[in-house]
Amino acid sequence: MADAGFDEYVQARLGQWSRVAYLLTGDHHAAEDLLQNALFKLALAWRRISIDAPDAYLRRILYHEHVSRWRRSHHLRSEHVTDRVPERVAGTDLAADAVRRILLRQALEKLTRKQRAVIVLRFFEDLSEPEAAEALGVSVGTVKSQTSRALARLREVAPELHVLVKETREVRA
Incomplete structure (x- = not known):
């Protein structure tokens, strides 16, 4: 499927894309699902895209997937308990x-x-x-x-x- 370059890209940019996915969905779990699906699609296409532009490619996948999900179904919002305490700066x-x-x-x-x-x-x-x-x-x-x-x-x-x-x-x- 993907290679080491893909893994390095994901590790370097995961935080930024997680924040974008959260801002789009307003829900941590929905954001994780959205980003996971987008990264899966990116991994499938990794060898075909220009290594110089994976951000643009992932951005397009992410936004299109977000709009497509909304069209397919409206999901209910609920609170989710987490075992992690946010870090304090x-x-x-x-x-x-x-x-x-x-x-x-x-x-x-x-x-x-x-x-x-x-x-x-x-x-x-x-x-x-x-x-x-x-x-x-x-x-x-x-x-x-x-x-x-x-x-x-x-x-x-x-x-x-x-x-x-x-x-x-x-x-x-």
Whole structure:
């Protein structure tokens, strides 16, 4: 199936892709399933793709798989118990971090899957409009319109996000 280069790639990028999958699904278990399926498809194609561009290839698989899953079925959300305690970084405010994550997750849940995918690509992965369009297999105009609609929707249904924007600007200053 895959080779050592694939294993090295997965080890180096697993954390980043896990975060992206979580942002798309809003659920750790669904994110693990989504990423596992995407990595399986990548492994099958590993020898055919350019080693210089596995991120773009995996990104496209991941986003298409995410939208396809939603089309096939709507899954129920539930809480999941874990035996792992999150690591604490010195000097971080765990309560404030939790509030930010909850606000962001709730806001993303209020978007359509396509809007969520565009927001994650553009603002979490920091892709340009043409890169996001390529990852999703749509036109740049579609990315622009979906981004505009998503941001308008967020302003409407999640005005509490202004707190996150304000905090981000303060950190940068």
